[in-house]
Amino acid sequence: MTLALYRIDDRLIHGQVVVGWGQPLNVSFIVLVDDEVRSSDWEQDLYRMGVPPSIEVRFASVEEAAQALPAWEADPRVGILLVADIDTAVALAERAPQVRRLNIGGVHHRTGRTERLRFVYLTDDEARKLRALAARGVDVTAQDVPTARPVPVGEFT
Amino acid sequence: MSDLHGVIVSHAAVAQALVSAVTVITGIEGALTPVSNEGCGTEALAERLSQAVGTGPAVLFVDLPGGSCLNTSLRYAKRHADIAIVTGVNLAMLLDFVFHRDATPEEAARRAVDAGSKAIRVTAA
Numbered sequence: 001m002t003l004a005l006y007r008i009d010d011r012l013i014h015g016q017v018v019v020g021w022g023q024p025l026n027v028s029f030i031v032l033v034d035d036e037v038r039s040s041d042w043e044q045d046l047y048r049m050g051v052p053p054s055i056e057v058r059f060a061s062v063e064e065a066a067q068a069l070p071a072w073e074a075d076p077r078v079g080i081l082l083v084a085d086i087d088t089a090v091a092l093a094e095r096a097p098q099v100r101r102l103n104i105g106g107v108h109h110r111t112g113r114t115e116r117l118r119f120v121y122l123t124d125d126e127a128r129k130l131r132a133l134a135a136r137g138v139d140v141t142a143q144d145v146p147t148a149r150p151v152p153v154g155e156f157t
Numbered sequence: 158m159s160d161l162h163g164v165i166v167s168h169a170a171v172a173q174a175l176v177s178a179v180t181v182i183t184g185i186e187g188a189l190t191p192v193s194n195e196g197c198g199t200e201a202l203a204e205r206l207s208q209a210v211g212t213g214p215a216v217l218f219v220d221l222p223g224g225s226c227l228n229t230s231l232r233y234a235k236r237h238a239d240i241a242i243v244t245g246v247n248l249a250m251l252l253d254f255v256f257h258r259d260a261t262p263e264e265a266a267r268r269a270v271d272a273g274s275k276a277i278r279v280t281a282a
Contacts, residue, residue, distance in 0.1 A: 011198065011228075014224040015221065018223070049223045049227060050221060108196065108201055118196070119196070
């Protein structure tokens, strides 16, 4: 089944991901792509907590992820790939043609960002980057949980 | 009664509801502060938690043993002394906690876990 979800979520691994998406997709592994988390054992321990032992958690830098994506996509199990922000998603998409879909799951308020959806706040620059990804053929939608409607990028950027 | 303070960190309105229930049952106010992760990214939740804890020792009661509430609490505890964290918060442990705040955060946390655990059981019909 490969990677069923490429998700941008600034909380990375949390309940919506593990339970909300993990249960219906029957997820067996989660790949967390983040250069900072990759270099911190403590952060990795933190994110491993709360993930049931039946789900494998892998950590990768953007570079490592770009190289490993073909293998992850060939994995017979179902996986979720997570990044924390738009820049990381863009960096990964630039290096890995496997990134054809992007789920915006949670990008929250910060100085300079304005509300686009209840769970999506973006700077104008971030909105522009998402539109550019979509223009290159990546299917970009916002959807916090599986039961919600996937909102196309044109409706919130 | 000491100043040991409890902060409940939860999804949605769980924390607020637990604080209300403790006040209704005991009449004790001000011992517990609710923090919800509703609409929060990592930074916003950290800011909410920081404001709720204020200064001084505290026990953080977190709803789940993983996820954004626990992540934020662990990060906070790493940077501040005199913070203990309990996961799986329930009403029974909070009721016990508000009457036993004359303790260190670690002592209060262990006691709360004990009280909370004892409340979980299958009852005879």
